[in-house]
Amino acid sequence: MTVADHQLELPTAQERGLPYQHFPTGWFHAGWSAEFERGKAYPLRYFAQDLVAYRGESGALTIFDAYCPHLGAHMGHGGKVCGDNLVCPFHGWEWSPEGRNVHIPYSSRPNRGQRLASWPVRETNEMVFIWHDATGGAPNWEPPTIPEWAAGEFYPLHPHCTGDWRNRPVAPQFLAENLADPAHQKYVHEATDVPEMIEFSAEGPLWHSRQRLVWGGRKGGTWLTPGGEKVGYLDIQGWGLGIALFRFVGVDDTVQIQSIIPVDHKVSDLRMSNFVPRHEPDAVVPTDRALKRIEHLRRQVGNDLVVWEHMRYVTRPPLPPEEAKAYMTLRRWATTFYPDATPPPAVESADALAEGA
Ligand code: FES
Ligand SMILES: [Fe+2]
Known part of the structure; x- marks a missing residue:
């Protein structure tokens, strides 16, 4: 059975009980900056739409609807980059980053009436975010930036500090609800006890919560807590439903972003970006210990996925x-x-x- 066949048989998130027909509004993580080379075009598929991403010669990243208005070529397959414009592989029509047709190679003038829909894009912390709004609204907030990243304190994200899980039967709501669920830390993530929810708040696009957690409890020393049990805090920010930012206060200075972006109503791409402090300035490859920590974090996302991929959404949960x-x-x-x-x-x-x- 091919991946595509397998996906045909999957239920939609709505068939699994999610009571929303539309994809949520917000910024979603569509890949890492390093994956989009200057002068190249790439096919993407998100929000049940085919897209083309390209990085112009100036370095700017642009994302359009994929299909050329002329005769429908998918410009992510064979599209060329000319300066900061995208050239369709079928008949050479050229599109500016604003989505205007600026050149038809065999006609005396461009077709100024033709426009390609472009998607708002931001690149921060080596991550590429795109804005989705089912009602067509423009962005009214910005994706997270990590202050220490700008100071060069972390290893480059790509490729050592990341993890990705593509086309998984999970919806953004499932990841977001994890942020208010301290109990699962014990049963899914190897926490010694159920963490205590110290505080939580929701304001505008931002969720914040803080949980008190014991690492390495009742175990003597572990590789993560060689000095024995450590009391720390899990500081959590949700930036809309697609981006979750974690700080492990009192354990180490790693900052983690877990992100999810819907491919369609059945599956999503999940990514994990770990910002790990360098052991020396300009170091590119993390130490073995740092790699072990990243692997540990990767395993935790895998543990979440075992549940998320098979669960049904309960609309009126019997919560204690x-x-x-x-x-x-x-x-x-x-x-x-x-x-x-x-x-x-x-x-x-x-x-x-x-x-x-
Ligand atoms: S389909 Fe794109 S130029 Fe003809
Ligand atoms: Fe989790």
């Missing part, structure tokens, strides 16, 4: 009071990203919901 407030606050916040959402009950009634009212 210990987890209801944070979880329902997150779900309410999450609805703000879907144009077709009906918010779940207010946070005040989360206890009642927990009791099955």
